[in-house]
Amino acid sequence: MSKVNTVLGPIDSSALGRTRMHEHLLFGWPGVDLDPLLDFDKKNVVKTVTEMLLTMKKRGVSTLVDATAITMSRYADLMMTAAEGSGMNVIAATGFPDNMYLPFHFAQMDVDGLAAIMEYEITKGIQNTSAKAGVIKVCTGGGAFAESEEKILRAAARVSKGTGVPIITHTDLGTLGIEQIDIFESEGADLSRIVIGHTCCSSDIKYYLGIIERGAYAGFDRIGYEEFQRDEVRLVAIAGLIVAGYSDRLVLSQDAIMVIREKPCPSASQEEKRLNYLDDEFIPRLRAGGIAPESIERIMTDNPRRIFEGS
Numbered sequence: 001m002s003k004v005n006t007v008l009g010p011i012d013s014s015a016l017g018r019t020r021m022h023e024h025l026l027f028g029w030p031g032v033d034l035d036p037l038l039d040f041d042k043k044n045v046v047k048t049v050t051e052m053l054l055t056m057k058k059r060g061v062s063t064l065v066d067a068t069a070i071t072m073s074r075y076a077d078l079m080m081t082a083a084e085g086s087g088m089n090v091i092a093a094t095g096f097p098d099n100m101y102l103p104f105h106f107a108q109m110d111v112d113g114l115a116a117i118m119e120y121e122i123t124k125g126i127q128n129t130s131a132k133a134g135v136i137k138v139c140t141g142g143g144a145f146a147e148s149e150e151k152i153l154r155a156a157a158r159v160s161k162g163t164g165v166p167i168i169t170h171t172d173l174g175t176l177g178i179e180q181i182d183i184f185e186s187e188g189a190d191l192s193r194i195v196i197g198h199t200c201c202s203s204d205i206k207y208y209l210g211i212i213e214r215g216a217y218a219g220f221d222r223i224g225y226e227e228f229q230r231d232e233v234r235l236v237a238i239a240g241l242i243v244a245g246y247s248d249r250l251v252l253s254q255d256a257i258m259v260i261r262e263k264p265c266p267s268a269s270q271e272e273k274r275l276n277y278l279d280d281e282f283i284p285r286l287r288a289g290g291i292a293p294e295s296i297e298r299i300m301t302d303n304p305r306r307i308f309e310g311s
Contacts, residue, residue: 002164002309005122005134006063006089007079016089017062019304020278022168022197022221022253025049025066025082025090028073028261030101038262045259046081051268052258052275053086059279063089063304065253067168067197069097069137070106070117073261076126094121095137095156098170099146107148114155122163134308136160139170140180153180157187166193166307168219173228174202178210191215193310195251200237201228208241212249217307221253224277231282239289247295251303254278 003010026045032038053064068074076092083090095118096106106114121133136156140149160167167184171177177196184194196211200220211218220238222228241250256275259265273280283296 004308005091005132005165007076007083007092007131008090009130011089013305013308016301016305016308018060018300019063019065020056020061020253021065021195021251021304021307022067022219022255023064024068024255024257025064025079026073026075026259026261027068027257030071030097030103032073032261040261041265042075042078045265046078046085048265048268049078049258050082050085052271053082053088053090055268055272055276056279057086057088059276061088061279063091065091065093065135065168067093067135067137067170067255069093069095069139071101071103072097074126076129076131080129080131091134092126092131093135093137093168094118094126094133096139096152098139098141098172099148100141102148109151111151111155111158114152115159118155118159119163122159122165134165136165136167137170138167138180140172140176142172142175145176145179150183153183154187157184157189160184160189160193161187164190164193164310166195168195169197171196171198171201174198174200174204174207177207178214181211181214181216185214190310193307195219195221195307198222198228198255200234203229203233203237205237205240208237212241212246217249217251217303219251219253221251222255223252223282224254224256224274235282235285235289238286239291242291242295247298248303248306250299251307252278252283252299
């Protein structure tokens with residue numbers, strides 16, 4: 001059993017329960033705060049997000065990992081209020097976006113400077129609040145790593161090694177996950193505390209196995225985003241991996257954004273079906289295909305706990 005930072009304070013890993021490992025309460029592109037023509041009613045957003053969390057809680061979800069990186073409209077106070085109002089465990093991320101969205105202030109830093117920021121947010125707090133980060137989020141674009149992305153990966157690995165805090169990643173359409181692992185491993189990070197994100201955007205079984213057999217977790221964490229991959233392909237892939245004995249190295253999530261800064265704030269009732277697609281539709285389809293309830297429980301509850309414990 002390990003202690004896990006939630007935005008309202010540390011909890012035992014045994015208290016995580018059913019966990020969504022990659023979601024977003026609020027998201028906005030860098031610079032959105034500077035746009036005078038965009039209205040941002042933070043009070044209304046907090047109310048909406050709290051109600052959305054309650055729709056997940058009704059379905060048995062206990063913990064949500066907010067994968068929003070620094071500069072992408074991550075507000076610790078919003079997360080704290082929503083967690084308190086909903087009774088959900090909310091885990092905030094430290095870390096940075098990929099090179100395309102990385103402000104120059106961070107892009108010009110060295111590995112030690114980037115690591116110092118991540119470590120501060122894990123041990124001291126985020127944005128002058130008591131909320132401490134419980135995961136590290138890192139991102140890479142397509143093709144090959146930008147210099148800034150490699151620095152961030154190395155910084156994240158060093159901080160994870162030193163603090164025990166897990167890493168969750170963003171990959172571009174299910175690429176470069178193996179290369180991310182190479183860097184993490186070269187820095188001595190514990191691969192059992194790493195989730196390679198958006199693995200499910202690829203349909204390559206060799207890619208899945210290349211991640212899993214190194215000891216990391218494969219993030220099937222864009223369930224419902226069919227512009228990236230058909231869910232039918234994801235269903236077949238997940239079922240095949242479970243049958244092959246790899247249910248202990250999978251996580252499921254949606255990468256769903258509750259509120260987007262650049263768009264009008266929706267209501268919880270408008271978004272309830274979309275936000276709960278994983279529990280209401282996708283998992284029942286897995287069960288209908290013959291996947292045992294204990295395999296689903298392992299993926300949704302046991303694996304997230306083990307990621308935070310490092311096993």
